[in-house]
Amino acid sequence: MDFSKFLVTLLLVCLLTYESYVEAASVDQDFLRTCPSHRCNKHGPEIRFPFRLSTDPPSCGAQGMQLSCSGDDTILDHHVLGSCRVTEIYYRHRVINVIPLAEPSMQCPVQKLISTNLATDVYKQPQSSQVTTLVRCSRGFTPVDQYSIVGPASCLSNNTRQFWYLASASAYMSDLPRDCMAISKGISIPFTYDKRGPNSDDFAFNKRGNAVINFGETTFTWHLNNITYVCQQCEHEGRHCGFSSRRRQAFCQHHGILSFPS
Known part of the structure; x- marks a missing residue:
């Protein structure tokens, strides 16, 4: 592969990575905006997904x-x-x-x-x-x-x-x-x-x-079938769990970078 083809390939990879990042950040922000965590009082339990x-x-x-x-x-x-x-x-x-x-x-x-x-x-x-x-x-x-x-x-x-x-x-x-x-x-x-x-x-x-x-x-x-497994994975990684309505799938929240199960 000559150098020009290498640059084109590298550019395509960067664009795909950036698009994936932007999509993930958008899903994360949409969920956080629509579904913020709550407490009934400042000392009460946090209410967040899957609740x-x-x-x-x-x-x-x-x-x-x-x-x-x-x-x-x-x-x-x-x-x-x-x-x-x-x-x-x-x-x-x-x-x-x-x-x-x-x-x-x-x-x-x-x-x-x-x-x-x-x-x-x-x-x-x-x-x-x-x-x-x-x-x-x-x-x-x-x-x-x-x-x-x-x-x-x-x-x-x-x-x-x-x-x-x-x-x-x-x-x-x-x-x-x-x-x-x-x-x-x-x-x-x-x-x-x-x-x-x-x-x-x-x-x-x-x-x-x-x-x-x-x-x-x-x-x-x-226990909630596929949701439970994904959310437990998130929690053990120190991350909160969210849900993508478009994908109908749980994901791990992490500063705009999402982790979906394969």
Whole structure:
């Protein structure tokens, strides 16, 4: 190839690269302009793709992942639990922690977590990193080891006063009074997360376990076929996920340079 042909080829490559860059920057800016991130209050969880705020266009979020604001609260309308207050969202780990909003007839919030199948088309309860057992007793007591058995949560169910406890895998069942009964195993604990995963030490179990039995706090992961894979790739690269309506495809945002799956 002579030098003139080399220059023409190089120019064509540069033009194609520039056009691709401009197109990518345009898609990125269009998404950011149409679908900005939101918070219901300055300390609340960030709402961004694959979630969207109810006032944003449907293309700003995946199907079934709409959130709304009620005052300072971030609200998820779960098909089984009903309206829930979102306490945390961990995009890197696909985890959302929620507390069902109190109903006048629901005096034992934790019962709602064990009486129904909470899975939906989008949300599933994760496999807990700890084996937990929900225990119901007819009288209250103070656990000897309050880092492996948390409670009690006292509530009225069927006109009978009941006392609920949550026991971790390290708990000795002999530490429980004989009138206590194991009700459910594998209750998911809504831990906090860092880049490495859940903060599941003894102190975290004590704090988060009490939130489960007192308020019915629970946790879900989400899965959305091809969107989930792309967005997880983005998050692990330290980038946010977006969606191209033209391509019908998720992408990684990065200062105008987009990464689409091949």
